[in-house]
Amino acid sequence: MPKSIARTYSQYSRDAAALLGSLIREARNEHKLTAQELADRAGISRGLLQRIEKGNLKCEIGAVFEVATIVGIKLFEADGNALTKQLHHTKEKLTLMPKSVRRKSRKVIDDF
Amino acid sequence: MPKSIARTYSQYSRDAAALLGSLIREARNEHKLTAQELADRAGISRGLLQRIEKGNLKCEIGAVFEVATIVGIKLFEADGNALTKQLHHTKEKLTLMPKSVRRKSRKVIDDF
């Protein structure tokens, strides 16, 4: 990760992460799960779980999704099956669309 | 990250990430945005965007949220304002709940 400069995030992204973290925290309490227990189930450290619950945007999305799934927070869809359905549908749409994005040539316009 | 062993993810998490990636890809095409352009707007590299669209679970959630937000994919809520409302509501609930999870003492039962 060379040339890295502190990344900026939009307010919406920060709110979304904070909300998801709070939802996880709430769900964990309702499930009567210790931070350590939930972390163990998700295969992550307690420290990482804490950062997730705080809405830290630098956590890997896989860890966040795992934790959310364990405590019963459904991403995107209410019933589980709809997820894969929508996935297949989306992928079918993709095959029918142009493979690459291409706008009108800039080169030709620029030089003359 | 010591003692790291290839992390495993649930099928649901993998599907969720794959779906989100496909949705991003689709939205990007509809917005007529080049991968490079979207990556620039999100402040990430094109390679990272590629992995996000592939549903790679090891990407940082902040980058994924940024990209999703830019192409108009709303996380969790349809209208933007409801997000913060729900956030405040959730945090209020948290203050009314026990601060820590504690089950009946195991020590006392175990030894005697």
Place this chain on the structure above:
DNA sequence: TTATTATGTTCTATATATGAATCAAAGGAA
């Protein structure tokens, strides 16, 4: 109150995700 457990916080070593560069392959326009 006291004892015990959960959570918060900081630190360090290291595994690894990321940015950048490169090349190949594919796609769309003329």
Place this chain on the structure above:
DNA sequence: TTCCTTTGATTCATATATAGAACATAATAA
């Protein structure tokens, strides 16, 4: 077809997120 662009797929150097430990603080039960 030929050109130009976009995308896919590598590779590598390095910035950094993570695991783990240690400790402090907070919170619950008795």
